[in-house]
Amino acid sequence: MPFAIENLRLKELAIVADLNKPIFDHFVRFLARNGYSSLHAFIVDKQEARAGAAILAFLEEPLPDGICLHDGIARPYAPDKGRWLLLGWILRDAPEQRLRPMVSSMPGNSAQERQATILNRVRAYVGDIFPDPHKWDWNTISEVIVDRLEGSRRAIKGTLFEAIVRRRLGHRLIKAYPNSD
Secondary structure (H helix, E strand, C coil): CCCCCCCHHHHHHHHHHHHCHHHHHHHHHHHHHCCCCCHHHHHCCCCHHHHHHHHHHHHHCCCCCCCCCECCCCCECCHHHHHHHHHHHHCCCCHHHHHHHHHCCCCCCCHHHHHHHHHHHHHHHHHHHCCCHHHHCHHHHHHHHHHHHHHHHHHHHHHHHHHHHHHHHHHHHHHHCCCCC
């Protein structure tokens, strides 16, 4: 019996991760414009106010045309969500699943200020866990992005499956009870 060695799922995820390199590069250039020599320098910056201001500025800055973050099936996220997810993923966290519930309890006058506050706290924390500059290059970050895209893909497929089931159940209920309101 032949074995299928090819992992098409992994290949597809790697392709989508590569689609996200332009937004990663954009963020690194953004950091350079804000006085950071590298992503690593930003991560390990002990000046929390400076790093927090950079995070907030990135969350508020419009993305250039053609720059976006893609989900697990290569659909672009809305710019605000894309910037939020990118920073969370770079920081090795789950922005929607773990951080989003904490955002509302963060100080700040806007959702973006509260997001920046929590992302800055995570940044300071992971800087101590991963002090090695090699942990902050594209090759390493793309591995994290592949993992996050796989979760995104599972969530999308689960949502599509649920919609199909609801639609099918709805049709069956209508046929079973045609005159009910």
